[in-house]
Amino acid sequence: MLEARAFEPEFLKKLDRLVLGIKRARTVRAGNRTLGRVQGLGVEPENFRDYTAGDDLRFLDWNAYARLDQLSIRTFRADRQVEITIVVDASGSMAFPARDDKLGLALAIGAALAYVGMSDNDPVRMAAFAMRRGEMRLELTPFYHRRESYLEFKPFVSALKCGGETRIGAAVDDLLHHRRPAGIVIVISDFLVSRTDYEDALARLAIARHEVKAVHVMGEIESSGAYPPGLYRVRDAETGAMRETVFGTESAQACRRKVEEISAQVREFCAARGAVYTRAFGASSLETFFEHELGALGVVR
């Protein structure tokens, strides 16, 4: 399966020098106040300011008071890390077409991004979501900081199975319910869901001040519409709905048009919300994805 490649030494070697760039400062600011300047945290001096009542006297600069006869407080840069959450769509649609190994591609990309994200010892976790029997199941791994812990993701990646309906909005609700500091959320999905669902989900992540990156994964067969020709009854893997269709050149073109339409909609929405959109269509594009799309995801060398 494709996800196993994410743990191959040769593959990881290519990712060793990559670093996941972060748009915002590691200090979090709100208005004029720098929330990150939490006194007593960090070791790197940042500035001096006048003492005000209530300041921690441990940070009073006694030497300056001796020379200048003025009470000054030393401030330090907060030593904070950015939490990276990689959310993988594990709904039923990710299992079809089986030959495309769409879930394997999504997991391989997710695991590789986790590896890259651990380059700065940032806490990284992986998550998978799917509706099972009417309930959202969001499976989360613990945060891992160091690349030495990267293999801890392997059981999660290997054991993940597809099933259920895609509900990105419900999954984001679950995720935000944990009330973690704002960080980076990478959503990997085929986005074969209603437009309102994924737009609502991505918007709420952005509102929660997360840096959102969307990776659109599609299989090679479904993105090209190259199904075996003939008259078929096609059944939706998630809803079970059926319809008759004739696979052929015409239907392949219609499929491609629809895929491009979905891709364009997600891209436009992400652009409007300041989120990053990349796409990985086809299992064979794993290398292509890392060569060409990592830049868009903010990965730097």
Added chain:
Amino acid sequence: MGFLEPRNLVWALALGVLVIIYLRSRSRPTLEVSSLMLFEQAPAPSARVHHLRLDWLFWLEAAGLGALVLAIAGMYAMAPARAGGGRSHALVFDLGAAMSAREGASTRLGLARQAALKIIAEAPAGDEFSVITYALEAQVAAPQSANLAVVKHAIGSLQALAVAAKPAALSAAIIRARGSAEIDLFTDRAPPERAIGGAVGQAAVRVHQIGHDDGNLAVAELDPGLPDSTRGRAIVRNFSRAPQLADFAIDLDGNPVLHQPLMLAPREQVIVPFGPLKSGGLVRARILSGDAIAADNVRWALARSDARGRVLVLSPDAEVRGDLARVLIAVDPNFQIETVDPASFARAGGAVAARPYALAVMHDCEVRGVAAASTLLIFPPLSHHGTAAAPSDSVRAKFPGLRVEATLGSATMNAGLARAQSAGAVSALDATRVLEVPQWMNVLDYATHGSAAAVTPIVAVGEIPAGRAAVIAFDVRDHLLFDPDRLDALLAVVNVTRRLTAPANIRIVPTGAFVTLASSGAAQVEPPDGSAVTLMPDKWGRVELNPLQSGRYVVEAKGSRTIVLANYYDAAESDLAQPRAPAASSSLGASAPVSAPGPKQVFPLALILVAIALGAFVAESIVLVSHASRWGTGHV
């Protein structure tokens, strides 16, 4: 176009199986996809797609299977024959009695042989010939071969038979020959267009009408009369268009009875009376002067012997005993008839039973211990199911395999099954037994019964080493045999009685008829031409002889000696002044193409069809590999 083995077309059912598989595969297989959203803009299936979907795999497989079926059925094409390129000829010979007619120093068959050998000699090297003959039936004397020595030997071995050539046999011969590019038919008379036209197909038929008009005399009939009672008569017929002088003689057991010259007017038939004979015996009538056909110049008949044969009639019904006695007296006035009630006969015991009888007639009874050369059962008692084999001295021991199953309240007698199917019912019968007739007995008459007109045998006769035996299933009570509306019943009894009381060591039969003789071992047959033939008996101890030459056959087996005398006469065949074929002269070698669109030859298409099949299957394999590489083996 045609098929050498049309029965193999049954393999075309495989195409039906293929169509079923195809239709099943067309039954819209279900494919699971990630989301139907992707197919919102895909076209919906239309009626055209439902019915005319082009499936290369199906059509390739159908083409391959179809080609193989046609190859197995032996499909061939008729194409213009290439000279010297293995062109096939069929030489068809009429072996009817007329082909034995003299033509100068040779016979018509001899002239036909010469004509055939001339064709063979003039044929280009590489041509193949087959030799087919017909008279009563068609036979392949030599299969198609380029070995001319074999073909010439087969032609040299041909002999005319003392039977008339049948049009059906000619059709069968042409059917056997129609695979050849050219058919040469050697006959002495114009063949019926109907016999050839329907059978020839596309092959060219050249008719070689052999012989000239010729005069022929024949002994058409010989009736010996009753010794010391009525005169006999012989009928001599002149088939010539000119007056003919014949030296005619009749003898009885070799002793001259009549010898006189006859002057016959053109196409005249003369009745020659003689006798009455002083005693019974073998009567022979001959035309001593030579004519065209020798086979019809002699005829045998058997004058009734004046030996007093003893006949025993057993019946519980006195009226039946009287009726049967009267019938038997009518058949042969010399019979000494004893009519006995079965109960009285049993009480009389061995003294009566030890006396030998020529014929024992048992009506509605079976009496043990009757010593008789022939036995006739009339309305036999029902068989007892589940019993062991009949005792050796019982009546049923002379009828191995015969079972009397049930009794019908009424039935309708038909004189022979063919007549039953064509002419309808003849006589109504009252009580009739349902018989299960063994294979050694020949069924002479049938009856129909029930609303479904089921057919059951009612008169059967046969001969095995244990003796002659016959069975009549219907009851003859109430003076059935003398009912003028039901004379068929009387005729059946008379016919059976004659067969049972005919001399055992001499048979007089028409040529071509099968003669069944009882023989406990292998029988040596000496035909009229002096050759020797060995016949092996079947499981019932019978040998069957089919005399195709006129004259005397001697059959010897384990001390018994039977003479079979075969009479030949056929008015049409013996008439040598037949009309000629319209386009043919009477000279040797004149030919009249009956159906000759041009020489054509059979070209089997098996190799081409197999090549087509292989090509189709290879193309199918390519398509399959392509599908498998594109969509995976699960979609193939």
